Amino acid sequence: MSDPSTLSATEAARRIRAGSLSATALTEALLARIAAREPAVRAFVHLDPALALRAAAAADASAKAGRAGPLQGLAFGVKDVLDTADQPSQYGSPIWAGHRPRSDAACVALARRAGAIILGKTVTTEFATRHPGATANPHNPKHTPGGSSSGSAAGAGAGFFHAGFGTQTAGSIIRPAAFCGAVGFKPSYGTLHRAGMKVMSESLDTIGVITGSVADAALAMAGLTGGDYGDPDAKPGRAPRLGLCWGPTADQAKPETRAMLERVVAAAARAGATVVPFEMPAAVVAGLAAHGAVMNGESADALAWEFDHAAAQLSPGLRERMEWGRDQPRAVKDAGRLAFAAARTAFADVVAGFDAILTPSAPGEAPEGLGATGDPAFNSLWTLLHVPCVTVPVGTGPLGLPLGAQIVAGIGQDKAALAWAEWVRQAA
C-alpha cells in the first residue's frame, strides 16, 4: 500500500470506513511526514506524537465497536486561538504561556465527536493579529506562510493533516491558504460556534478550515456541522454565471495576480462560464471603510484584561493598534457595525445576480521574509460581508510560489461556493 499520508481526506475516510486503513496507521504516517518536514516548516506550536497516537488508538477501538463518525481517524491541526483540554492553548502570546484550558473549544469538541484526531496545536500570530510566529512557507522557507492562521495553512500545504482550523478577522484564512498552495474555506459567519476561541472582533471573527482540496473542505465542514456541503467533485450540469470583482482594493493587486485572474477568467469563459465584471455599490465600500475601527475597537475590548495586566508582554505593534482602537469614539465603532449591516443588505442584491463571484485571494505571491504575514487587502471586505469564501490554488507566480483565486457566494450559499470554486479550479 502507498504511503497513507499522501491520501486526501476524502480517500482516507473511504479507506477507514472500508476497514482497509486504521486511524493508527494513518496517524503514524502523518507523524513520519511531519518529523521529516516540520523542522523547516514549523507549523506546530505544540505536537505530542504519543498523545495523537493514543487518540488514534481510541478512534480505532471506537470504530471496531461500531461507533465511527464522519471524520473517523482524520487528522486536524488546531490553530492555537482555539482551546484544547488536553494540550496547551497559548494564543500566540507569552501572556498565556503554559495555559491549560479545562475544556475544548466547541469546534474541537465537534471534530472529536465526529471521530477526528486532534494532531496538535498550530502556530498563530499573536492573538491572531499581525505579530508572526516561527512558521515558514512550505514552498519556500524564506517566505511567509501568511497569517494569522500560519501553522494551519503551512501544515495543510505540507500535507501534515487533513484539515487545519483557521480563523479570519481580516484575511487570516484565505490569504495564508493561498500563500501555501492550500484550499481555504471561510464559511458563512456563525457556522462554527466560537465558544472556546480567543475571540478578538465579535463582528468579524469566523472559524473555517484549510485543506488540501475543495472536496476535503466540504467533507470536514459536513462532518463538523451535519450540514450539506455537497460533493464538489461532482460535475455541475452547467457552467456558472460569475461576477468578476477587483473590488475597492484593485490597485493593490500585483502583476502576477492581475495575470492570474485574467487567465482564470479566460479559462472559465472557455469552459462555458459567463463572466461579468461589476463594481461594488457605495454601501459596500462604506462598510469596508469601517473595518479598521470595528476590528481594532472590538479587539481592544477583547484584550482589556491583557492590556491592564500585562501590557509589556504585548508586541509594540499590537499595543499601538489596541490603543488606537480603544481611543476611537464609541459612536464611530457603533456606526461601523451599522455600516457592516448596511453593506450586507446591499451586497445581497448584488450577489443575487450571480452563481458566485471571482476575486483575488491576496495581492500576490507570499512575500519574502518571516517578519510579516502579508496584506489582507482582498479579504477584509468579504469577512465583514459574512459570506462564504473559498481560495483555490491556480498555478504559481514569478518566484514559483502558489497563487490562489477566491470564489465568494451569498450568505448561506456555502455549498454553491464550494462547488463553483472546484469548477473554477478545474477550468483554470
Next chain:
Amino acid sequence: MSDPSTLSATEAARRIRAGSLSATALTEALLARIAAREPAVRAFVHLDPALALRAAAAADASAKAGRAGPLQGLAFGVKDVLDTADQPSQYGSPIWAGHRPRSDAACVALARRAGAIILGKTVTTEFATRHPGATANPHNPKHTPGGSSSGSAAGAGAGFFHAGFGTQTAGSIIRPAAFCGAVGFKPSYGTLHRAGMKVMSESLDTIGVITGSVADAALAMAGLTGGDYGDPDAKPGRAPRLGLCWGPTADQAKPETRAMLERVVAAAARAGATVVPFEMPAAVVAGLAAHGAVMNGESADALAWEFDHAAAQLSPGLRERMEWGRDQPRAVKDAGRLAFAAARTAFADVVAGFDAILTPSAPGEAPEGLGATGDPAFNSLWTLLHVPCVTVPVGTGPLGLPLGAQIVAGIGQDKAALAWAEWVRQAA
C-alpha cells in the same frame, strides 16, 4: 451622614468624586446591607467581603493618587457566566465547580478599569438557561426573581450593588429586572464584548446591566464603554411618539400586565405622548418563529464539550433541549439566522416611525416558587432584533409584586431608549 448603601450610583459617584465618600465606606455599607438580607435573597454564588474591601482600599488609593475612573468606587455584581480572575467562575453548573479562570471577562476588566469594585459573583441559572439557582425575589422570598440573571436582578432590587451584569439570550435581563422591581438595560447587540463570557447562542447573547434607576444604567454603560448614554434625568423638551406593541405573544399577557400597560399608555398620553398601536410585519414574526431552533442549536454547539464529557451533570431539562437543538437540521438553523437578519431589516422600517416602542416586560408578576424563572414570551423577539431594551418599574400587581414596562428603540438608539424609558416611568 445617611447610610451610603441607600445612595443611587449617580449620587454615590458624585460624592466619591467630591471626596465626601470613600470606596471603602461605601463598600462597607453595602456589605452590611448584604449581610442583613443575603440569607433571604441569596443573590451571590460567591462573595468574599475581604476581597471586596481590598479592592475598595486600592480604589481609594488610586483616587488619592489622582487616578479615578468614571465608575470609581461603585459596586458591581457579576453574573457567574462572566469570568473573574480573582473569583470562581462556575457558570451555574457542577461541571465547572471550582473553576478559576486566568483572566477577567472583557466587561469585568472594563468595569475595573473604570474604577468599579467587583463585589462578588451573582447566581445564574445553569449556563444561563432555565434550571434555577437558589436566589429568591427580594420582594417576596416565595417568588422567583426570574432568570437567568437571577442574582444580578435580585441584588439590584435589594440594593446590594450599583449595577449587576446580566446576559440575555431570550429574556434573561429584562424579565428578572422587572420581577425584582429594578431597571434592566439590554443594550444594542455587540455593545459589551463577550470575551470571557460562557456564550451559549452567538446570534443572541447580549450583555447588559441591572440597576436601581435608569440614570444609573446610563452611568454604568457610559463608564464601561465611553459612549454617550445621555442624562436620563434631564427632561426632554418634548413628549415622545410611542409605538404600542403587544406583539406576537399578546395572548400571554396576564390581567395585571394588560391593566398596567393600559394605565401606562393613558398616563403617557396625558403627559403629551402620541401612542400608536401597531402590528409587527410578517418578516419580524417569522424571525421570532426561528428563535428556538437558533438558540438551542447554537447552545448545543456551545456545550459540545460538556455534553460529550459530563452529560450526567447537565440538568435533564437542559440535556433534552440540547439534544433537540443538536438534532434540528443544520439548514433550519442556518435559515433561522437569515430570518433574524430579515426581521431586523423589516423592524428598522417600523421603528423609524416612532421615538420608542412600549411593550410588556413580562407576562405578569413574578410567579410563585423557586423551581422556575418565568416565561420570556415578551423578550425573545427584542433579543433577536438586537435592539436596546429597558424595563422600568411601574407599580405592582395583585400580589404586591413589581411590574415592569419595556421601552425599545432601534439598533444604536440606546441613548433614546434610556431617555424615553425614564420619561415613561415618570409619566406612569
